[in-house]
Amino acid sequence: xxxxxxxxxTASRASAAFCLCLFAVVAGCGPSxxxxxxxxxxQILHINNAxxxxxxxxxxxxxxxxxxxxxxxxxxxxxxxxxxxxxxxxAARDWEVSEDGTVYTFHLREDAVWSNGDPLTxxxxxxxxxRILSPGxxxxxxxxxxxxxxxxxxxxxxxxxxxxxGARATDDHTLEITLDHPVPYFLSLVSHNTWYPVHxxxxxxxxxxxxxxxxxxxxxxxxxxxxxxxxxWATGRKIEVERNPFYWDAxxxxxxxxxxYPLEPQVGERAFRAGQLHLTDPVPSERIAYYRNVRPEVxxxxxxxxxxxxxxNVTVPPLDDPRVRLALSLALDREMIxxxxxGGERPAAxxxxxxxxxxxxxxxxxxxxxxxxRELLAEAGYPGGEGFPVLRILYNTSEEHSAIAQLAxxxxxxxxxxxxxxxxxxxxxxxxxxxxxxxxxxxxxxxGDYLDPYNFLNTMAGGGGNNRTGWAHSxxxxxxxxxxxxxxxxxxxxxxxxxxxxxxxxxxxxxxxFYNRMYLKHPALRNWRPTPIGYRSYKDVRLSAQD
Numbered sequence: 001x002x003x004x005x006x007x008x009x010t011a012s013r014a015s016a017a018f019c020l021c022l023f024a025v026v027a028g029c030g031p032s033x034x035x036x037x038x039x040x041x042x043q044i045l046h047i048n049n050a051x052x053x054x055x056x057x058x059x060x061x062x063x064x065x066x067x068x069x070x071x072x073x074x075x076x077x078x079x080x081x082x083x084x085x086x087x088x089x090x091a092a093r094d095w096e097v098s099e100d101g102t103v104y105t106f107h108l109r110e111d112a113v114w115s116n117g118d119p120l121t122x123x124x125x126x127x128x129x130x131r132i133l134s135p136g137x138x139x140x141x142x143x144x145x146x147x148x149x150x151x152x153x154x155x156x157x158x159x160x161x162x163x164x165x166g167a168r169a170t171d172d173h174t175l176e177i178t179l180d181h182p183v184p185y186f187l188s189l190v191s192h193n194t195w196y197p198v199h200x201x202x203x204x205x206x207x208x209x210x211x212x213x214x215x216x217x218x219x220x221x222x223x224x225x226x227x228x229x230x231x232x233w234a235t236g237r238k239i240e241v242e243r244n245p246f247y248w249d250a251x252x253x254x255x256x257x258x259x260x261y262p263l264e265p266q267v268g269e270r271a272f273r274a275g276q277l278h279l280t281d282p283v284p285s286e287r288i289a290y291y292r293n294v295r296p297e298v299x300x301x302x303x304x305x306x307x308x309x310x311x312x313n314v315t316v317p318p319l320d321d322p323r324v325r326l327a328l329s330l331a332l333d334r335e336m337i338x339x340x341x342x343g344g345e346r347p348a349a350x351x352x353x354x355x356x357x358x359x360x361x362x363x364x365x366x367x368x369x370x371x372x373x374r375e376l377l378a379e380a381g382y383p384g385g386e387g388f389p390v391l392r393i394l395y396n397t398s399e400e401h402s403a404i405a406q407l408a409x410x411x412x413x414x415x416x417x418x419x420x421x422x423x424x425x426x427x428x429x430x431x432x433x434x435x436x437x438x439x440x441x442x443x444x445x446x447x448g449d450y451l452d453p454y455n456f457l458n459t460m461a462g463g464g465g466n467n468r469t470g471w472a473h474s475x476x477x478x479x480x481x482x483x484x485x486x487x488x489x490x491x492x493x494x495x496x497x498x499x500x501x502x503x504x505x506x507x508x509x510x511x512x513x514f515y516n517r518m519y520l521k522h523p524a525l526r527n528w529r530p531t532p533i534g535y536r537s538y539k540d541v542r543l544s545a546q547d
Contacts (some may be wrong), residue, residue: 012164034275048268048280049260058196059132073224082529101182122169140465144194255544270330281519305532306447306450306515315470323376325507330373349511385417395443396430469515471508
């Protein structure tokens with residue numbers, strides 16, 4: 001989904017402030033009952049969310065930390081069953097699909113209402129679809145709605161009439177969506193936050209339908225349709241959400257509140273040990289071995305459908321030459337990187353698409369080949385790195401990102417004879433810089449929005465909102481179009497392999513490793529059911545010291 005981050009400089013400042021409170025408690029200057037203990041009694045869950053949040057608008061957020069909170073505040077037509085990853089009824093109680101797979105009719109729950117008591121209607125979804133597709137909102141994720149007939153044309157201003165888009169309300173509780181072509185994973189797709197409804201009156205009370213960055217999302221103005229409401233947002237400190245009594249399935253919500261903290265991994269780990277947090281993610285790389293061997297009862301490892309990679313700005317010479325980009329990829333020792341940073345706990349990536357998608361097993365499409373890398377660099381006019389300009393590796397502040405960047409920097413110096421400098425920024429600055437292509441090479445991560453290889457490959461479509469490299473290739477885009485439209489499974493898998501091979505050889509992205517999730521969870525946290533795409537269901541989650 002989504003960009004995956006580690007903490008920013010802002011999170012570090014929050015961590016320092018949090019530590020002051022933490023140390024006071026440990027020293028006996030605070031309350032005798034720890035937040036973990038009082039949380040169990042009061043059903044208040046304390047979670048480390050790893051970074052500070054600047055935005056909670058479901059139509060414009062791009063990061064997994066934001067999604068963890070947004071998914072508590074809003075709900076789409078469908079959800080995801082954590083047990084088997086199948087689509088599950090959510091705001092829609094059920095649906096029908098036409099025989100040709102292009103028309104979906106969703107029946108909304110009549111007892112589904114907004115957190116202010118207003119009924120949730122099919123018209124609210126139409127408003128929300130028009131909003132995210134409006135060019136003025138500049139949503140990087142608007143393409144997620146492109147399977148809907150006419151959505152691409154409306155978003156790209158080829159038509160100004162939203163009635164040309166394949167969505168209509170046949171009554172207040174019936175929503176019909178017509179697709180441009182069959183999409184086998186469509187019911188999973190509509191569980192994504194880009195398809196979430198927003199409350200029309202609240203949006204318009206604070207600006208125009210396509211106006212980004214207004215105050216509608218602040219706690220004092222907030223109206224949502226999810227299991228929780230936004231109660232407090234202290235920038236750099238924490239975000240608090242509170243149980244929504246109007247939620248249609250409120251009987252399955254056992255938590256009264258969830259508190260999200262923006263703590264860097266080292267501080268989060270210390271807070272967990274001191275009884276400040278029920279869950280912290282990620283575990284600092286240097287503490288993985290300790291928890292695996294000494295405290296395995298709190299150390300959790302889950303599959304994660306994601307890839308860590310370097311993003312390359314192809315508009316910057318000499319990175320506009322695919323030979324140079326591929327040389328950089330061939331010179332990396334991915335096994336050494338994961339061994340040094342994670343003790344071998346994460347698998348090296350030799351493809352862009354990670355394992356985990358049903359029916360698709362990624363094959364290695366890149367390998368370490370120093371001789372070929374040197375040849376390519378020489379062919380591009382830089383034998384032994386001679387004359388190669390000093391480039392920068394950009395990353396959001398994190399000890400792990402820094403370690404990975406330093407290892408890559410040294411490998412490229414030693415094996416290719418080129419010099420790179422390192423630059424770290426806080427999370428929001430990092431996002432702004434990569435969005436504006438103000439970087440040379442940038443660390444990146446992508447967690448799948450749904451379990452299909454197309455989700456990864458489509459991020460690199462020419463001109464796509466999540467591309468952020470300046471790279472475009474007509475053959476690649478044609479393959480994406482065929483992948484999206486074909487109903488022949490064998491043909492589709494072959495085109496996926498062809499597209500991935502082309503992408504990795506062109507190297508606007510350089511895969512490093514595949515994610516897995518390593519986190520610490522207090523034994524009192526029950527019914528916590530993570531998924532490979534980072535989707536969290538807070539239903540049935542509770543805190544209990546007893547089994």
